[in-house]
Amino acid sequence: MAIILSVMIAILAILLVIGVPISFTFALSGIVGGLMAGFPIGTIASSPYYALASFPFLAIPLFILAGEMMNQGKLIDRLTDLNELYLFWLPGRMGHIAIVSSAFLGAMTGSSVATVAAIGGSMGSKMIEKGYDRGYVAALTAASGLLGVLIPPSIPLIVYGAAVGVSVAELFLATLVPGIIMTVAYMFVHAMSLKKVLSKSNEAGQLELSTKINRELFHNAKSKVLKAIPAILMPVIILGGIYSGLTTPTEAAAAAGVYTLIIILALKLVVPKKLYGIFFSAAKTSGAIMCIIGFTSVFNKMMTLIQVPQKIALFSVELTDNKYVFLIIVNVLLFLIGMFMETNAAVVLMSPLLYPAAIAMGVDPVHFGIILVTNIEIGLITPPMAANIYVSARVNNSSVVEMWPYLAKFLVMSILVLLIITYVPSLTLWWR
DSSP, X not given: OHHHHHHHHHHHHHHHHTXXXXXXXXXXXXXXXXXXXXXXXXXXXXXXXXXXXXXXGGHHHHHHHHHHHHHHTTHHHHXXXXXXXXXXTSTTHHHHHHHHHHHHHHHHHOOHHHHHHHHIIIIIHHHHHTTBOHHHHHXXXXXXXXXXXXXXXXHHHHHHHHHHTOOHHHHHHHTHHHHHHHHHHHHHHHHHHHHHHBOTTOHHHHHHHOOSOOGGGGTTHHHHHHHHHHHHHHHHHHHHHHHTTSSOHHHHHHHHHHXXXXXXXXXXXXXXXXXXXXXXXXHHHHHHHHHHHHHHHHHHHHHHHTTHHHHHHHHHHHHOOOHHHHHHHHHHXXXXXXXXXXXXXXXXXXXXXXXXXXXXXTOOHHHHHHHHHHHHHHGGGSSSSOHHHHHHHHHTTOOHHHHHHHHHHHHHHHHHHHHHHHHOGGGTSTTO
């Protein structure tokens, strides 16, 4: 079995390096492993179907569609206008607005990369005009995108819940406090960075540092509030429906999609002829994620058949009987995995592998899910497979070299928050 595992990992590494799509990479590696082990091909071939034939997974394309409609309808601009009204008193308010708006958008889309693209497109140029360094704007936008996953709903949490059989509703509830803590932590980093990232020679930048009330800011304030109400109601519908017991996460996602469609058409934010493009874009994104989940299941099935999860659990117990030491080891492993693997693929792969060991160590399955997803998500701002960095660089016309000195601060803060989440489980299980 050790030989089979070595061959599978070697194939996986080679195919990833030469650029084969990640979904096919996992499928081919799993198929070769199955053939080497002599398992019936039917056992392997049926894995993608059974992996995707899950009611919770239906929430993924629905949330993606709702998020795409909100982005195309420019509802995020209304949210940023509203955030500016109550964050005006903070020095460097534009950065705080970008962070808080990312959290709001996360409560609507569940996607980190989508959040980066939306916030970068709406706030990036405004911040640069205010005198912020371009590299810093790109770094802040990339890091804030993590809030798109930590604030429920979260697509990777849906993937984790479906993969190991944990309640998605409980996972959404568990990530509320960690998401708020990460938001506040990023705002702290921004506040501490202001003197270095705002151009002192730029008059607009100096005005950005001022805490004086800008009269223009409150021009038509009532109108701004009213315009933002449809967007604010989105997380109320999603989370209110789930936590009240009226809907499942999947039903809430469907309700969110229908609600967003009605809003963008009723308010004429999108002309009907553009709906095809919106649905097509959402379908492409959903299809890519579903392919990753489905084909990664082939690899996972093989890993299960050759008893890798059981061996990892046994090795972990033999290596240490201390839960806290175990969590350190898991965090280091997940951090490395997140650096080199796409988020959803990493969640699908690592969840069933590490879950048995976590349970054996007495780690709560909901708490472990938040640790796992938060850790892997940090990989989105950790090269080389750092999707948030590359999307933010493109949207803000920056380079990774310009971003990195600033991004390092957000990365360090993200790791500190991860450690807090890991070793203070009451922050995750606060409702129990």
